[in-house]
Amino acid sequence: MKFHSKLQNGTFLKRYKRFFADLEWDGQMITAHVPNTGSLKGCNDPGSPCLFSVSDDPARKLKYTLEMIQAKSGAWVGVNTSSPNKIVKEALEARLLPHWKNFASIKAEAKLDAKTRFDFEALDANGNKTYLEVKNVTMAQGDVALFPDAVTERGQKHLRELMRLSEEGFGTELIFTVQRGDVKSFAPADEIDAVYGKLLREARDKGVRITVLMVELSETEVRLTDRSLTLVF
Numbered sequence: 001m002k003f004h005s006k007l008q009n010g011t012f013l014k015r016y017k018r019f020f021a022d023l024e025w026d027g028q029m030i031t032a033h034v035p036n037t038g039s040l041k042g043c044n045d046p047g048s049p050c051l052f053s054v055s056d057d058p059a060r061k062l063k064y065t066l067e068m069i070q071a072k073s074g075a076w077v078g079v080n081t082s083s084p085n086k087i088v089k090e091a092l093e094a095r096l097l098p099h100w101k102n103f104a105s106i107k108a109e110a111k112l113d114a115k116t117r118f119d120f121e122a123l124d125a126n127g128n129k130t131y132l133e134v135k136n137v138t139m140a141q142g143d144v145a146l147f148p149d150a151v152t153e154r155g156q157k158h159l160r161e162l163m164r165l166s167e168e169g170f171g172t173e174l175i176f177t178v179q180r181g182d183v184k185s186f187a188p189a190d191e192i193d194a195v196y197g198k199l200l201r202e203a204r205d206k207g208v209r210i211t212v213l214m215v216e217l218s219e220t221e222v223r224l225t226d227r228s229l230t231l232v233f
Contacts, residue, residue, distance in 0.1 A: 001086045003067075007051040007219045012069050014046055021066050023050060032064035035080045039150040041192075042139045043069040043077040043180075051076070051219060068217060071180065076217045077138050078179030084136045085119055087215065087224040088175055092120065092132075096226050097211070103130070116161050122171075130171030133158050137178045137212075139189065145178045145212070145229060146189040148196055159199040159208075166207040173209040174200075178229060179217065186212040187232040201233055 011024040021034045032052050034040075051068040067083075068076045089108060095101045103122040110121030110131060120132040139149040148155055162172040176186060188197035204210055212229040215222060 002221045010050050012048045012050040030064055032066045033062045034066050035082050041149045043071045073182040075180045075182035078217050081136045083222050084134050084177040088134050091224040132173045134175045137176050140183050143184045145183040145186045148193050151193045156196055159203050162208045163203050163206045176212040177215050179215045185232045186229040
């Protein structure tokens with residue numbers, strides 16, 4: 001996914017009301033949209049370098065969007081949670097991974113019922129369905145990427161639904177996109193959401209495929225790679 005224009009460099013000052021952040025840019029303070037519902041734990045540090053995009057859409061209330069914050073390790077952390085679905089869509093369409101090569105068609109925003117929707121539904125040549133859900137990872141402890149960074153009842157619900165679908169014979173896959181380059185493995189953040197960690201382990205044991213992929217970040221592009229991380233459960 002290429003940005004409309006090269007990202008701008010600024011300094012992250014503070015986040016507030018969840019979706020707003022004050023940034024310093026060229027000696028002035030600006031307010032940027034923060035497209036992330038999580039806590040940003042591990043990169044929510046005032047004074048950190050940041051990268052943001054500038055929109056020319058006159059209908060937007062805020063023309064700036066916070067895209068990345070530099071962690072204390074020096075790694076850039078992608079905080080825009082709308083990016084993962086876009087880059088996974090690109091990767092699915094390119095059949096990036098070997099087990100995606102049998103997909104004949106891919107549909108985004110697949111509605112399972114009135115209350116449940118998954119990020120993608122894929123069909124193989126025989127009409128067999130696979131449901132895929134994408135999660136964004138920004139937190140790390142040492143060189144271990146962790147998810148979630150806040151209690152996620154929605155994430156728990158998705159795991160329960162994926163397990164049910166797997167037991168009914170559907171293909172199921174949970175894709176974690178790791179938007180930081182300073183990690184070597186992945187684990188559930190049990191100290192933050194023990195229920196999610198328990199359900200993730202159950203999902204793995206019940207046949208839900210868990211895929212953890214690194215994201216390549218730059219000032220001009222965000223791209224999903226085929227570099228996977230080891231799961232530490």
